[in-house]
Each structure stands twice: as structure tokens, then as C-alpha cells.
Amino acid sequence: MGAARSSKVKRNRETATEENAVRLKLRTLNMEERGNQQKQEEEEEEEIVCLDASFFVDDNYKLTNFTFGSQDIELFCLHSASTDFDLTGQLVWPGAMLLNDYLSKNVKMLQGCTVIELGSGVGITGILCGRFCHKVVMTDHNEEVLKILKKNIELHSCPENISSISHELVAEKLEWGNTGHIDEILQKHPGGFDLILGADIYILLCIYSTQSSIPRLFDSVKQLLRAREGRKCKFILAYVSRAKTMDSLIIIEASKLRMKMKEVTGTRCIVGNLEGVVFEVTLE
Ligand SMILES: C[S@@+](CC[C@H](N)C(=O)[O-])C[C@H]1O[C@@H](n2cnc3c(N)ncnc32)[C@H](O)[C@@H]1O
Numbered sequence: 001m002g003a004a005r006s007s008k009v010k011r012n013r014e015t016a017t018e019e020n021a022v023r024l025k026l027r028t029l030n031m032e033e034r035g036n037q038q039k040q041e042e043e044e045e046e047e048i049v050c051l052d053a054s055f056f057v058d059d060n061y062k063l064t065n066f067t068f069g070s071q072d073i074e075l076f077c078l079h080s081a082s083t084d085f086d087l088t089g090q091l092v093w094p095g096a097m098l099l100n101d102y103l104s105k106n107v108k109m110l111q112g113c114t115v116i117e118l119g120s121g122v123g124i125t126g127i128l129c130g131r132f133c134h135k136v137v138m139t140d141h142n143e144e145v146l147k148i149l150k151k152n153i154e155l156h157s158c159p160e161n162i163s164s165i166s167h168e169l170v171a172e173k174l175e176w177g178n179t180g181h182i183d184e185i186l187q188k189h190p191g192g193f194d195l196i197l198g199a200d201i202y203i204l205l206c207i208y209s210t211q212s213s214i215p216r217l218f219d220s221v222k223q224l225l226r227a228r229e230g231r232k233c234k235f236i237l238a239y240v241s242r243a244k245t246m247d248s249l250i251i252i253e254a255s256k257l258r259m260k261m262k263e264v265t266g267t268r269c270i271v272g273n274l275e276g277v278v279f280e281v282t283l284e
Contacts, residue, residue, distance in 0.1 A: 055083075056082060056083040056084045057082050057083075057084065057087065057144055058078060058081075058082040058083070058087075058090070059090075059144070059147075059148070060078070061076035061077060061078060061090070061148060061151075062076065062077065062078070062079060063075070063076055064076070064077055064079070064092075066092065066097075066100070066124060068097075068100040068101055068103075068104035068128065069101070069104035069105060070104070071100075071104050071128055071131065073100075073124060073127055073128060074155075075122055075123065075124060075127060075152040075155060075156070076122065076148055076151055076152055076155070077090060077091055077092050077121075077122040077124075077148070078090040078091050079091070086142055087142065087144055087145065088121070089119065089120070089121035089122065089140055089142055089145035089148075089149075090121070090122065090144070090145060090148060091121070091122070092121070092122060092124050093121065093199065093200035093240070094200065094240050094271035094272045094274060094276060095199035095200025095201070095238040095239070095240045095271070095276065096121070096124050096125050096199040096200060096238070097271055097272075098199070098238045098240065098267070098269070098271045098276040098277075098278065099125050099197065099199040099236070099238035099278065100124060100125055100128050100199075102236075102238070102264070102267055102278050103125070103128060103129065104128065107132050109195075110129055110132035110133050110195075111132050111133075112132075112133070112134050113129075113132075113133045113134060113193075113194040113195055114133065114134055114135040114136075114137075114189070114191075114192075114193045114194050114195075115129050115133050115135070115136045115137070115193055115194065115195045115196075115197060116136075116137045116139065116185070116189075116193040116195075116196050116197070116224060117129070117136065117137070117138045117139060117196075117197040117198065118139055118174065118176065118196065118197070118198045118201055118217065118220065118221070119139070119140060119141075119176075119198060119199075119200075119201035120138035120139055120140050120145075120149055120171070121140065121145060121149070122145075122148055122149060122152055123138050123149045123152045123153060123171070125197055125199050126138035126169065126197075127152060127153070127156050127169070129197070130156065130167065130169040133167060134167050134168070135167055135168040135169075135170075135189070135193075136167075136168065136169050136170070137170055137171075137172055137185065137189060137193070138153070138169070138170070138171050138172070139171070139172050139173065139174035139185070140171070140173070140174070141173065141174065141175040141176070143173075146171055146173060149171045150171050153169050153170070153171055156169065157169065172184075172185050172188075174220070176213060176216040176217040176219070176220045177213075177215075177216030177217075177219050177220060178220075179223065182220055182223050182224065186227050191227070191228070191229075192224060192227030192228045192229075192233060193224065193227075193228075193233065194228075194232070194233060195233070195234060195235075195236060196221055196224050196225070196233065196234070196235040196236070197235075197236050197237075198217075198221075198235065198236070198237045198238070199237075199238040200238065200240055201217065201237075202214050202217060202239070202246065202250060212249070214249060214250060214253045215253055215256075218253050218254055218256075218257050218259065219257065221235045221259070221281065222257050222259060222283070225259070225281075225282070225283050226283070233282075234280050234281065234282050235259075235280070235281035235282070236264075236278060236279070236280055236281075237250075237261075237278070237279045237280075237281060238276065238277075238278050239276060239277050239278070239279055240271055240272075240274050240275070240276040241274060241275045241276070241277075242274065254281055258283065258284045259281050259282065259283055259284060260281070260282055260283075260284050261279045261280070261281050262279065262280045262281075262282075263277055263278075263279055264277075264278040264279065264280055
């Protein structure tokens with residue numbers, strides 16, 4: 001009985017030692033595996049190049065001079081686009097050249113007015129209006145673009161330039177179709193605006209995205225036109241044609257929202273190598 005018990009104890013001990021050996025081997029294998037995995041991860045990490053968001057943003061703005069009739073405007077802008085297509089606002093577009101030419105020939109229509117500009121970019125149109133208008137609110141949805149817009153407003157509000165700016169000039173964030181943004185702006189500027197301006201502001205999302213921004217743009221325009229409560233307000237759009245489908249799309253979208261678009265006589269011309277025209281958009 002005593003011998004049988006001692007051989008059972010011996011077998012148990014042997015089994016325990018074998019199990020420990022297996023466990024040890026498994027642990028060693030796991031550690032090796034983990035080591036290999038870690039090595040692989042380190043190698044992979046070395047291959048990953050971490051690009052900061054700023055890599056895609058060119059903010060090497062150049063102080064640039066533009067002339068529209070008797071009006072000279074100097075401001076910061078890029079001369080070519082950043083990698084990110086949503087940064088189109090860093091440049092001055094042909095639509096702004098067309099609109100500024102038209103406005104500089106018709107400054108009477110700006111005198112003493114309140115203006116809101118949609119998709120202002122670097123602010124060349126709003127800054128021109130600031131010389132004649134009572135108040136100009138320049139808007140954009142892009143944070144990077146808003147930065148350079150504010151810098152240009154500051155530039156034109158500094159003592160050397162203050163004489164050319166007659167009245168209030170501000171920048172606000174406005175994403176087309178965002179009712180909250182419009183409500184905030186209308187709370188700050190009750191009674192709305194005499195003029196809504198837009199230059200080259202319909203192109204990019206239609207080229208780069210399957211979702212057109214035009215319905216959202218016109219939705220915001222309609223809200224702003226309505227905010228005048230019967231008093232006169234119009235949307236002046238400098239349109240540069242880049243695709244035949246777009247030419248008809250803007251007219252269709254405006255009429256869907258019961259707005260009429262009228263071509264301003266004498267404004268159809270070539271800007272750069274494209275055809276441009278100024279439209280006046282009002283509620284039906
Ligand atoms: C082609 S740029 C024109 C800039 C300027 N008006 C000009 O003609 O030089 C279009 C502008 O619209 C702005 N934009 C584009 N989509 C927008 C949106 N959904 N809401 C508000 N702004 C937008 C862009 O950030 C950009 O500043």
C-alpha cells in the first residue's frame with residue numbers, strides 16, 4: 001500500500017514536471033512570437049511616414065496687388081492652389097476679377113449698403129465693397145481660408161489703410177445650407193443685408209464631389225433674401241462657365257426654390273480664357 005502510494009506520487013511529480021516543461025516551452029514560444037510581432041510592428045512603424053495636416057496646406061501667402069478701375073487692392077493670397085482641393089479660397093479666382101470689375105464700375109449701387117458675401121476666400125470682393133458700403137460681412141466655411149481672410153481684413157483695417165475702409169468689415173463662418181450659421185449671423189446683423197454677393201462659388205464641389213453644393217448655396221441665399229422682410233435685396237453672382245451642365249444646373253436650382261436669375265446686360269465677357277457673366281438673383 002505504502003509502495004503503491006509512493007509510485008503514484010512519483011508519477012504525479014513526473015507529470016507535473018512535463019506539464020511545466022510544456023508550459024515553459026509555450027511561454028518561450030509566446031515570447032518569441034511577441035518579440036517577432038513587436039519587431040514587425042517596429043519595422044512597420046519605421047515605414048509609416050507621419051504627415052501632419054499642415055503638410056497639405058501651403059500658407060506661403062504673397063502680398064499681391066490688384067487693380068479694378070480706379071481701385072487698387074493689396075492683399076495676401078496664394079498664386080497657385082494648395083494640395084487640398086477644399087482650399088480653393090486661398091487664391092483670387094476669375095469670378096472675383098469679374099465681380100470686382102463690375103462693382104468698381106457701379107460703385108453707386110454699393111454706397112451706404114449692407115453686404116454679405118458668400119465664399120469670400122481671401123476677401124478681395126468684400127474689401128473692395130468696404131470702401132463704399134456701410135457694413136460688409138465676409139463669410140467662408142473653411143477654417144484655413146477664414147484665417148487668411150481675417151489677416152487681410154486686419155491689413156485693411158490698419159492705420160495706413162484705414163482711410164480706404166469706410167465702415168464695418170468682418171469675417172464670419174458660414175457653411176451653405178447650415179441654418180444655424182445663418183441664424184447666428186442674422187442675430188448679429190438683424191434686418192439682414194441689402195446685397196448678397198458671390199464670386200466663383202459653385203464650381204468645386206461639383207467637380208470633386210458627387211454631391212452638388214448648389215442646392216445648399218441657393219437655400220442659404222433664399223434665407224438671406226427672405227430676411228429682408230419685403231425690403232429690397234438681391235443676390236449678385238459672378239458666374240464663370242466651366243461646364244455646360246453647370247450652366248443649366250444653377251438656373252434649374254434657382255427656379256426650384258422660386259428664385260429668378262437675370263443676366264446683367266453688358267457683363268458677359270471672357271475672364272482668363274473662360275466665359276463669365278454677372279447674374280442678379282431675386283425672389284419670384
Ligand atoms: C473658388 S473659391 C472663390 C473664392 C472667391 N470668391 C474668389 O472668387 O476669389 C470658392 C470659395 O467658396 C468657399 N466654399 C466652398 N464650399 C463652401 C460651402 N459649402 N460653404 C461655404 N463656403 C464654401 C471656399 O472655401 C472658397 O473660399
